[in-house]
Amino acid sequence: MSFEWPWQYNFPPFFTLQPNAETRQKQLAAWCSLVLSYCRHRKLYTVDVLEVQESPMFNNKKIERKLSVEAIQVVFEELRKKGNLEWMDKNKARSLIMWRRPEEWGKLIYQWVSKNGMVNSVFTLYELSNGDDTETEEFHGLEECMLLRALQALQTEGKAEVITMDDGKGVKFF
Amino acid sequence: MGNVFVGKGRPSRVTEQDRVILQLKQQRDKLKQYKRKLTVQLEKERFLARQLLKDGKKERALLLLKKKRYQAQLLDKTETQISNLERMVQDLEFAQIEVKVLEGLKVGNDCLKKMHEALSIEEVERIMEETQDAIEYQKQVDEMLAGCLSQEDEEAVLAELEAITQDEDVQLPEVPTEPLPAVPELEHGSKPAKVKQEGMILLAE
Numbered sequence: 001m002s003f004e005w006p007w008q009y010n011f012p013p014f015f016t017l018q019p020n021a022e023t024r025q026k027q028l029a030a031w032c033s034l035v036l037s038y039c040r041h042r043k044l045y046t047v048d049v050l051e052v053q054e055s056p057m058f059n060n061k062k063i064e065r066k067l068s069v070e071a072i073q074v075v076f077e078e079l080r081k082k083g084n085l086e087w088m089d090k091n092k093a094r095s096l097i098m099w100r101r102p103e104e105w106g107k108l109i110y111q112w113v114s115k116n117g118m119v120n121s122v123f124t125l126y127e128l129s130n131g132d133d134t135e136t137e138e139f140h141g142l143e144e145c146m147l148l149r150a151l152q153a154l155q156t157e158g159k160a161e162v163i164t165m166d167d168g169k170g171v172k173f174f
Numbered sequence: 175m176g177n178v179f180v181g182k183g184r185p186s187r188v189t190e191q192d193r194v195i196l197q198l199k200q201q202r203d204k205l206k207q208y209k210r211k212l213t214v215q216l217e218k219e220r221f222l223a224r225q226l227l228k229d230g231k232k233e234r235a236l237l238l239l240k241k242k243r244y245q246a247q248l249l250d251k252t253e254t255q256i257s258n259l260e261r262m263v264q265d266l267e268f269a270q271i272e273v274k275v276l277e278g279l280k281v282g283n284d285c286l287k288k289m290h291e292a293l294s295i296e297e298v299e300r301i302m303e304e305t306q307d308a309i310e311y312q313k314q315v316d317e318m319l320a321g322c323l324s325q326e327d328e329e330a331v332l333a334e335l336e337a338i339t340q341d342e343d344v345q346l347p348e349v350p351t352e353p354l355p356a357v358p359e360l361e362h363g364s365k366p367a368k369v370k371q372e373g374m375i376l377l378a379e
Binding site for chain 2: 121122123124126127161163165167168170172174
């Protein structure tokens with residue numbers, strides 16, 4: 001399944017931040033939805049700002065346009081305001097892109113757990129994201145930090161408890 | 175980081191056994207990762223050996239195959255260990271369930287005991303006795319009330335009973351074959367005639 005780019009993607013001015021406030025707002029909104037749908041398509045969870053500049057997401061080789069790092073920062077900042085992104089370090093070099101909110105991931109995981117009668121069982125995080133049993137599930141391959149966020153969301157609902165041990169974390173569902 | 179929300183008021187629901195299970199599962203995960211690594215290596219070496227054979231380096235290919243064989247054995251061992259660990263986890267989980275079942279039975283037993291305490295034999299005897307007394311009392315009252323009917327009432331009751339029994343006894347006379355007799359006869363037995371008529375209507379229906 002190939003990714004369907006929005007029409008703006010082949011429109012050169014889209015790759016330059018627009019000075020007009022209203023136009024810029026629309027442009028940023030389009031970029032935000034592009035980033036979210038692209039990351040969802042490729043199942044990307046963490047994105048490095050410098051690296052991502054070379055990815056097709058911000059670099060359209062066909063029209064030879066790419067978004068500058070500063071502009072990417074602006075787009076990411078916009079995503080952060082909308083609650084879809086979190087910076088993973090102070091320098092704002094790595095970001096966690098949440099095209100699905102942690103609560104939603106938690107819900108998916110919990111559904112799987114209860115469907116399989118595994119409430120009240122203990123799991124390792126590796127088992128959840130890389131185990132053979134979850135291969136067909138959407139959360140298979142979920143990055144650990146995202147997984148952890150999802151489990152913490154479940155924890156606040158009282159449906160799970162994250163267990164920290166010397167070598168790695170686990171979780172128990174209730 | 176993971177326990178940010180725990181410890182604030184409500185106690186952790188993770189038991190010591192849960193931690194042990196987690197530890198076992200972590201061990202299993204490591205073995206699984208190791209297994210994955212071995213599988214990848216085996217695949218690579220098989221390819222390499224073939225390459226070497228093609229190049230005519232039989233000695234080296236043989237050496238490589240030996241190494242590969244050893245790794246395959248390791249893989250087998252890893253598999254057994256994984257299944258050992260998994261069995262252990264299952265045993266632990268089942269033991270936890272058994273403990274829960276026992277706890278449940280204990281609670282039920284205690285509850286039953288308490289309820290039996292409330293139901294002492296003396297209490298039951300007393301209540302049954304009291305009930306018996308009450309029944310006796312009721313009987314007395316009934317008798318007294320039954321005696322209240324006057325002679326006249328009794329007669330009326332008997333008469334009514336008679337009437338009811340008679341009603342039931344009434345039998346339909348044979349349907350006469352000869353032509354009806356004169357009128358005076360009719361006046362005399364008006365009641366049975368009526369009954370007969372009703373019977374005929376019923377038959378007609």
